[in-house]
Amino acid sequence: MDTGHGMELINFIDITPTIAILLILVGFIGGMVSGFIGSGGAFVLTPAMMALGAPGIVAVASNICHKFPKALVGAVKRNKYGQVDVKLGLVLGLFAEAGVLFGKHVMTHIKHSFGAVGTDLYVSGVFVLTLAIVGGFVFKDYRKLKALDDAGQGEETTPITRVARWVQSVKIPGTMIYSRGAQAEISVLFLIPIGFATGFLASAIAVGGFIGVPAMIYFLGLPAIMATATELVIAFVMGLGGTLFYGLEGAVDIRLAVLILLGSLFGVQLGAIGTTYVKDSQVKFTMAVIMLTVLFSRFFYIPGYLGHLGMIEPLSASTTRILKWVGDGVLALALIVGAYTVLSALFKGMKAHKEKLAVLTRGEAAD
């Protein structure tokens, strides 16, 4: 909010015991979803922090801050399994840093011109648009995988796309680097827009992986497992930079970040354990459902912001309150659905696995 004499007030929320418990719970579910779908579950955290009253810029900044050390731990772990293309991750991370810096300028420009509510509107708008697009693609992917599953060819790996083959065939002298993940040489010129866009998105909604991961798979030809692992390197590099840039703007609320982290670290490991018991198509389905639901939580807030900024006729207090209530209800629903899907997959899977093991053991004993 702009105050007298052009000064800006960016408030951190009061952390009451209820808010703290909600943050931990939301972090837990966000982490679980993150671990389950491989990366990017933090997308539920930005709207949740905003629903609890944090301005858009603080929610994004604190979300980025809670993510980067976790990304480092994840990257180191998955590097041990040989899933990380470190060089590609660092190069993309470097260009992502430029994207984050540019995006942060956009955000602070909006903050200076329209105050904290301006950043609320900006974050919400980008959020709704991104999740609608990505959620739609994920749903399409799910249907394809499901069809393969039904035809009994579920575990088949998909061949690299035609675009990726073309990208790998373009040789521009002096710009080529070898990507271990793609097992081919790729021109840095292709990496600039991918990295930049990833960083820009991260600066706006705290999740850049929505661009980074599919781009590495479809445009560069990395296998999905290496793309999500390499994304962790990018997330670390741009998360560290993003925390610095936003921290210098006084927008990183470490209390928010660590409470989310507290729940998320428990959740992420549970989610990761869960994936080992389910089919790929189930993971995609969960991801699509959560994305397409959660976007509406922000959608219902937008009219209120527009009214507040005078861009539309201001809504009555009761209408704004009802819309906020609906938005929060949708968010709660998305979180409950997410938690239920992951936990039920985990427990059902574990039970089935135990029964299978018991049958095998009995079989061996009979031999």
Next chain:
Amino acid sequence: MAVNQNTWVRTLGWGVVTTGLYVFLFLYSEVFERLAHTTLDTCLVHNDSDPAYHHKTTPEQCAAEKGLFIEGTWWYVFAPIAVAFALSYTHGIFTGLFWDVVGLKARK
């Protein structure tokens, strides 16, 4: 599956360290909040005893609002980064051990 004593001790040990870090952060949460707001020039105004930090300020503007002008110290930005790193590290080890103790494991 029985969990050996060593795992229990390690889980408890990392749990205590992690809890200690959280307690430290929340005991000094006002200090951390102040550090976060004062990476840039800030005007601290007390409204009904609640501190409010205003950014994009000058000493003159701040004086007009009867606030306390605080000159920004950019390297305070490392405070949240250090806390985030330390907590992820200790808490990450603790949660890994925790799920082992509880008995939830990935399918082999």
